[in-house]
Amino acid sequence: MTASSIRRTTAKSRIAAVGAIAVAGALILTGCGDQTDDSKETPKNGDGSKAAAPLADKLPKEIKDSGVIRVGSDIAYPPIEFKDDSGKTVGVDPDLAAAMGKQLGVEFKFENGTFDTLLTGLRSDRYDIAMSAMTDNKDRQNGIDSETGKKVGEGVDFVDYLSAGVSIYTKAGDDKGIKGWEDLCGKKIAVQRNTVSHDLAKAQAKECGDKKLTIESFDNDQQAQTRVRAGGADAGSADFPVAVYAVETSGGGKDFQLVGDQVEAAPYGIAVAKDQAQLRDALKAALDAIVKSGEYDKILSKWGVEQGKLDEITINGGK
Template sequence: MKFLKALILALLVAMIALPAAAADIELAKKSTISEVLKRGELRVGFDAGYPPFEMTDKNGKYIGFDVDLGKELAKAMGVKFVPVNTDFDGMVPSLLADKFDIIISGMTLTQERNLKIGFSDPYIIMGQTVLVNAKHKGKITSYKQLNDPKFIVISRMGTTGEEATKRYIPKATYKSFEKEVDCALEVINGRADAFVYDLPVNEVFQKQQGKDKTFLLNEPFTFEPMAIGLKQGDPDFLNFLNNFLRQIKNDGRYERMYDKWLRSDEWQSQVK
């Protein structure tokens, strides 16, 4: 009798497990991994106006930290790397519309974005800094001092720089532009007092064009983890991405990319 009960219980467990296993198989088939391997290409979305993460060199080729990261990921999957240059404002909608497979574009993992798409573990931690017109040198030493309507503070539309400005400097007169370079030029040419944006970008503008026209408050006042964006409901691809990031951070590849693009400025000669 006990044997019969055990047999019936085992059969019931098997009957329950079979649909679950079938569902797992179907989920795996729908994963981006399957689509990428079948296509033989990894389509990576980014906005080529965010040095040193993604930009265009003198020969019209895409280069930068994120571009190298995408190439390493494609190599790990055994497929061709296909860059898809897309305006940052349309990045999430384009991913959801299957214009590309993932986003590697210096995108900050925010809760608002995370409601729409999934994210890998962070691959780098950044924060907002302030590029200030030289006329304020010695007077402005903190972003908090810009919290006044008399100051024109700008950032790029639809970015965490814009969010940080509105949140931490709400009283300032805010203006937005579609490209980082336009924001920086407003400050460099004295038409705005400050540009709130990610540290690496502001460092590039300060070195290349700011010089004696601007100065940089280079202590980040926000915490911003940048991560790879992917469609929700794809645990297999998320697992692959996180394991990929762990691997390159421990085998020397990540460190070499970091040194090349973030600790050195030799790359600047390729884009001038």
């Protein structure tokens, strides 16, 4: 991919909506434990017995019997998933998972991990699914390393549920002349490892020639933000909802600014192992149900990401 091939989409109209999240009191925290409990319980009847879940029979028997879907997630990516002041896991993904859980009669239990290990954890059966603002693309579907082009695994299926692009941000009032990806040549950028931002930075670096683009990659996006905030990098890049949230909340909205337009809009997907088609289809059915009920729209609006709404829940819709 060259810099000139990057698809651009207008970003500005969503900033105010995401800024409303800060008013709701959701703040970025840096500490994450090894495992979290989103405290979402399966619905119960008035007598305390488990309420009927309309889509429970669509689940594989072992998951239905256990009552739990283990979710691998990098819980440091607000507003998609992060910890609030009380240490509770909150955000777009936990809310969608809780709504899906009511349909399926199970608890989605979020377990924290670094983003670049989530698919490995899925392959090793540590997790049942990975739900972590993960962009659905053909390389991940086919188990291909995007940098080397080599096969590294059997790949995964995705149940797509949101669309988002990628943005660049800098320190507020100091954009270093950066207006877009081509302006990063000769600069230093901080990104989260193995994300689309990381891929785009590596692609841009190949176009820079002697005017080298230096890339610093981190386990999570908050570490990348810290690097930019401290002046150790000229710019950072993250998915658009995350970048906007950082701009609106970090330092009371005084730390960062967005530069240029978001690029490479693509779907986020829930990753499921290739041999778990029944679970994949159950998740799609649950998402279809909350779309139909209107709960999907309410959750996206709550977190200011309603412009990422998909018109249809799809499987493997990424390119």
